[in-house]
Amino acid sequence: MSCWDTFHAYALRSLGQGERLLPRADISVCDQTVLIGSGLIWNIYFAVLALFFGFFLATGLAMAKNSRTRWLRKPAEWFIFVFRGSPLFIQFFLAYEAFVLLPKAEIDFHLFGMEFSASTRWLTRAWLGATIVLLLNTSAYAAEIFYGALRSVPKGDLEAADAYGLTGWHRFRRIVWPTMMRLGWPAYTNEAIFLFHATTLVFFSGFPAWKQMGDALYYASYFADKTFNPFIPYPIVAGYFIVMTLLIIALFGIVNKRLNRHLPTDRRRRMRLRLNLIR
Known part of the structure; x- marks a missing residue:
């Protein structure tokens, strides 16, 4: 079988298509x-969904932790x-066991005039259950990042907002949230990279x-068992993840540049790839 035939047969094998x-x-x-x-398609799927929904949950958690109201904080x-405080691997294991123990009940609901049926059995599938775990995990880490950035918003910006009469939602949307994102975005980029790497724990x-x-590491483990040679599949996984990490840095760098577009050139916090030769 040629390499092209292999690509045609197995390129979408992780989605159930092909050989x-x-x-x-x-x-x-x-x-x-x-x-x-x-x-790797599964790793990208887990990372994208967890980051997208986790971003909004993390923002809400950071605001709640900064709240003066005790029942929110x-x-x-x-x-x-x-x-x-708990290992992600243990979170996956406990979540799966909890989802398995849930009664296999179906919930019917209506949305926009259409009837939907949701069953708890889908929670035991990785595409949903593992995504929920990753979403909650990254939300916790990102919330702590955003909380630190929120506490670091310069008082001068808040005083300027008060001087212009900005209060409540307008103050948060125009002053607090953009500054919080600008301060916390470099650290949040690291969290995005760590989350993408953590998707290898799902299976x-x-x-x-x-x-x-399965995901990339699942197939790498399969080949390592069949060939008794782990020095080929695992470096391939590492190569794929290095490429994806560079892509994440590039995409988040564009957002970082957008967040700092109003600052003078010498004050912009640039994101650079730095190789640690000794750690």
């Missing part, structure tokens, strides 16, 4: 590269403490790969 049987003998580097790249503090924890449709 049903994974290669078992005469496994080539092309087979490993294509299948591991196919599994304390739940946010405990949520952040629990998810930052290594309690969530099973349904019909051998």
